[in-house]
Amino acid sequence: MEMDEQLFTSKFGNHLKAIRLEKGLSQEMLANDADIPINQIGRIERGEISTSLTTIYKIACALDIEVKALFDF
Amino acid sequence: MEMDEQLFTSKFGNHLKAIRLEKGLSQEMLANDADIPINQIGRIERGEISTSLTTIYKIACALDIEVKALFDF
DNA sequence: TTTTAATAACACAAATATGTGTTTATAGAT
DNA sequence: ATCTATAAACACATATTTGTGTTATTAAAA
Numbered sequence: 001m002e003m004d005e006q007l008f009t010s011k012f013g014n015h016l017k018a019i020r021l022e023k024g025l026s027q028e029m030l031a032n033d034a035d036i037p038i039n040q041i042g043r044i045e046r047g048e049i050s051t052s053l054t055t056i057y058k059i060a061c062a063l064d065i066e067v068k069a070l071f072d073f
Numbered sequence: 074m075e076m077d078e079q080l081f082t083s084k085f086g087n088h089l090k091a092i093r094l095e096k097g098l099s100q101e102m103l104a105n106d107a108d109i110p111i112n113q114i115g116r117i118e119r120g121e122i123s124t125s126l127t128t129i130y131k132i133a134c135a136l137d138i139e140v141k142a143l144f145d146f
Numbered sequence: 147t148t149t150t151a152a153t154a155a156c157a158c159a160a161a162t163a164t165g166t167g168t169t170t171a172t173a174g175a176t
Numbered sequence: 177a178t179c180t181a182t183a184a185a186c187a188c189a190t191a192t193t194t195g196t197g198t199t200a201t202t203a204a205a206a
Binding site for chain 2: 165
Binding site: 036037039040043049050051052055 | 192193194195196197
């Protein structure tokens with residue numbers, strides 16, 4: 001699927017949010033588990049920022065899923 | 074697998090390099106295809122930087138693979 | 147209506163990636 | 177030894193994320 005970069009970050013954010021909600025976590029809980037500021041989670045889910053590899057990894061660890069699962073969309 | 078963040082970016086870089094070489098591409102060719110500076114590819118492969126979602130996406134497109142394949146390690 | 151939890155939205159400094167350029171190192175071929 | 181291609185290693189300005197606050201919405205419950 002060919003996609004614009006901004007659309008990609010937006011879809012990534014939506015997918016992250018869906019996974020977070022499936023796990024029954026609030027942004028704040030996820031942020032605490034991942035040791036990331038809560039605002040950062042919001043910015044990522046809204047597709048505002050193109051977050052970094054390490055942040056992605058920390059989030060995957062906090063969600064207890066593989067990183068590649070975050071890209072399954 | 075539990076892993077340090079720096080080790081993760083390092084493994085990501087090694088995996089990217091392996092895929093690039095499998096495809097028979099030089100850093101320069103990949104950089105051109107992905108519309109990214111060549112030095113950036115080197116920095117990522119060496120694990121020097123924690124690159125961004127959009128850069129990861131551009132690289133995956135240029136390699137003609139799914140993003141999640143870049144995290145299959 | 148009022149309270150509460152959750153998220154969005156805004157601002158700002160600090161840290162880091164990005165983009166561009168140049169130079170050095172390495173390895174293979176001639 | 178020389179040439180060539182590839183990659184590493186610098187430097188530096190610019191752009192963006194990150195981290196830390198504060199304030200404003202939104203929605204649901206009491």
